[in-house]
Each structure stands twice: as C-alpha cells, then as structure tokens.
Amino acid sequence: MTDRSLKADILLLITAIIWGAAFVAQRVGMDYMGPLTFNAVRFALGAVALLPLIYSLDREKKKDGTYRKVELGSFLKGSLIAGGALFLGATFQQWGMVYTTAGNAGFITGLYVVFVPVFGLFFKQKTGLPTWIGALLAVTGMYLLSVNEEFHIEFGDLLVLCSAFFWAGHVIVISLLATRVDPVKFAGGQFVACSIFSFMGAFIFENVSLAGIIDGAVPILYGGLMSVGVAYTLQVIAQQDAKPAHAAIILSLESVFAALAGYVLLGEMLTVQGMAGCALMLCGMIISQVKSS
Template identity: 80%
Template sequence: MQSKNLKADVLLLITAMIWGAAFVAQRVGMDFVGPLTFNAVRFALGAVALLPLIHRLDREKKKDGTYKKLDIKQFFIGGIIAGSALFLGATLQQWGLVYTTAGNAGFITGLYVVFVPIMGLFFKQKTGVPTWVGAVLAVVGMYLLSVNEGFSIGLGDLLVLVSAVFWAGHVIVISLLSSKIDPVKFASGQFAVCSIFSFIGAFILEDMSFSGIYACAIPILYGGLMSVGVAYTLQVIAQQDAKPAHAAIILSLESVFAALAGWLLLGETLTTQGLFGCGLMLCGMLLSQLRPD
C-alpha cells in the first residue's frame, strides 16, 4: 500500500511539473497566435489525446463487467456546463499571459485551491478555519506579488485572478457531475466544448492563420498533448491511490514549477517582495487544504 501511495505522489509531482512548465508554453505561444486560437487548437489536441485512454478503459471495463453505457443527455449537458467554465477560465488566463509573466500567472492561478472551499459555501459545504487563514495569507501574498506603486494591479495579473475564480467554479462543477458521468469521457467532452467555443471566438475576434499556428507548433503541442492529454491521464491514474486533499497539495506545486520554468527558460525574475508574496500564497494554498478534525 505504501509503494502505491509513493507511486501516486511521484505521478502527481510529475503532473504538477508538466502543468507548471505549460505556463511557459502558453506565454511563448502568445508571440505567434492570439489567446483564443492557441486554446482552440490545444484543447482540440487534448480532447483527441484522451481517446486512446477512453478506448483502453472501456475495453478493460467490458472484460471485468463494470462497463456502463454512456448517458448521452448527461454527457452533453455536463460537457457544455463544464466546457463553458473551462473556456472562460482558460481564455482569461491565456489573455492575461499576454501582459504578465509565466511565474506570476502560475501563482495567481493556484489561488483556485483557496477559492474552491469558499465558493463551496454556496453549496452548503463546510469551510474550516485553516481555509480562511489560508485565504488571508493568499490575498496578502497576491498583493505583494502583483500590486505596483500607486496601489494598482497589472492588467495581466487581474485577468489571471479572475480566471482563477472560473477555474474554481470549474472544479466545483466537476465535483458535482463527475460521479454521474465517466470522468475521462467527461474530460474529453469538456475539452471539445472549450475548443469549439475558442474556435468560434478566434474566427470572430482574431486573425487565424496556418502560418501562425505552424510557427507556434511546439508550444501548442506541449499545451495540448502534454499539459492536457498526458498530465490529465497521470492525474487520473495517480488519484486512484491518493486522497483528494493530499493530491491537491501536491498539484498546487505547479505554481512553484511555473516560476522556476519562467526563470530557467524565459529569464523571468522576481523582486524580494514578489518572492515573499509567492511564499505567502503557497502557504495559503497548502493551508487551505487542511481539514479540521
């Protein structure tokens, strides 16, 4: 049992690393295509990347007699609701990355782990003292990281902060619907919905071109295949043997890996105040995952 838990922790850590590095890919991608175009292609790739896993899981379920026919109505309704939340979160995050660094975006996006239990109050879910203390630490850290002289927050950081609210809403939607729909099929469906909405927005608001997409091939492939396809698959495998709260703590380290990747690959730097702010935010994220006895 202990070896299974260790394997799960390693897989979750790899997942956090992949997601953290994805902020660099998303930031670089903005040099070639618009935010909607980038998301349209990468989420389409992510949806397709999950198809082999879906086929394999269905085959295994049919062998052991646990296969259940997909409820098409629930699948479409759930996919549209979750895909819409995903679309809003991903679009605002990607748009914010035009104006802020990968490191900042990683830490601010990580605030969703604080927002989730707070938003859960609307669904009569209990929120303990550690979550509120964690929220205060995260807000102070956010201030130190993002607020400039004159008490103004940068546009990019503000957009990513709003996206974190939608990421939190997305997590809650998933928690409410995942028990009713096959989780991997559900994931592929919501990625497809997000991709469709992004394509529609890109055709209307951006100048889509194959040359731009081709020039952005490596960031898009990483964002679609690695960040969405591979990382999600690893998460699904790992969480079979990991408790949700424990998994959330490890996955929240994506913000640290985002900052490291931004420093190593893009030469991004943080001020002493910014580093202290990141530290407070990380403490707040981890503290928010503690559950009162």
C-alpha cells in the same frame, strides 16, 4: 493512506509538474497567435490525443464484461458544464499571459486552492478559520507580487486572478461529476466543448492564421498533448479517489513548478518583494487546506 489515495496523490503531483511547465509554453505561444486561437487548437489536440486511449479501454472493458454504454444526456450535460468552466478559466488565464510572466501567472492561478473551500459554502460545506487565515495570507501575497510602484495591480495579473475563480469552479464540477461518468470520455468531452467555445470566440475576436499556428507548433503541441491530453485526464482519474480540497492543495504546487520553469527556460526573475509575495501565497494555499478541529 490507502493505495488508491497514494496513487491519486502521485497522479495529481505529476499533473502539477506538467501544468507548471505549461505556463512557459502558454507564454511563448502568445508570440504567434491570440489566446483564444491557442486554446482552441490545444484543447482540440488534447481531445484527439484521447481517442486511441478511449478505444483501447473500451475494447478491454468489452472483453472482461465491464463495458457500459455512456448515458448521452448526462455525458453531454456534464461535458458542457465542465467545458464551460474550463473555457472561462483557460481564456482569462491565456489572455493574462499576454501581459504577465509565467511565474506570476502560476502563483496567481494557484489562488484557486483558496477559493475551492470558500465556494464550498454554496454547497453547505463548513469553512473553518484556517481557510480565512489562508485567504488573508494569499491576498497579501498577491498584493506584494502584483502591485507596482504606482499601487496599481498589473492588468495581466488581474486577468489571471479572474481565471482562478473559474479554475476553482472547475475543480468542484469535476469532483461532482467524475464518479458518475467514464473519466477518460468525460475528459475528452470537456476538451471538445472548450475547444468549440474557443474556436467560436477566436473567429469572432481574433485573426486566425494557419501560419501563426504552424510557427507556434512546439508550445501548442506541449499545451495540447501534455497539458491537456495527459494532465487534465490524470486530474479526472485522480479526483475519483481524492477530496476536492486535498486535490487542490497538491495541484497548487504547479505555481512552484511554473516559477522554476520560467526561471530556467525564460530567464524570468522575481524581485525580493515578489518572492515574499509568492511565499505568502504558497503558505496561504497550504494553510487554507488545514482542517479546523
């Protein structure tokens, strides 16, 4: 493993820890406002948080002669595509958080690690037997985690499952675009796009209240500054030196950190059946990344 690869892995692990704890912030935030409002404000905060860093990096690049102007067309197009995928993933996830626990949401979101190599089929990438075995284990695990006594999947878990498809698409989009544009500016661009889409939805479908935003300041600040401003930027930087499937398996550890944070901070408990489901899902996520011989 090269130094660049090791650095990328460390950055991705830090990202997973921050995201895992963010599920608690997202769950608590729903006590004060709607999901679209929460996402609109936190992604706007994340974009604003990057401005000093962008300014500082540009100054350094101008000094050493490495500064390059952003190609506006490519930047806007990439930001809209990545921001759109981010918006859909975040919206379904945050909506689901109204009806499910932080732990459940963390593990189900982690299923995107299985979807990444499967989606790779559309880009003519081979998908080997381990991926299909991992997918089967993951689906079985989700059944144990999410299906109730009446054999119906919980509504919140279903919404989070929908978000996992868009998170997988987001990982692939980032991998295709991260090496073509300045990673920090690209991160900010997708945050702005996601925030705009979320604000549009919030003013149409929700009652946007300043009082609710103020009351939910703590989860919003963590969700905006740490989960968005720090973690998503680390993801973009790290994925310049990490392959999509490799990045996905490390990022999937956020599900473990989400369950731990939900237990420690919210007192969320899993049944024996639920714990078995989580174990199968985690095994499926890991096995899906094993390369076929």
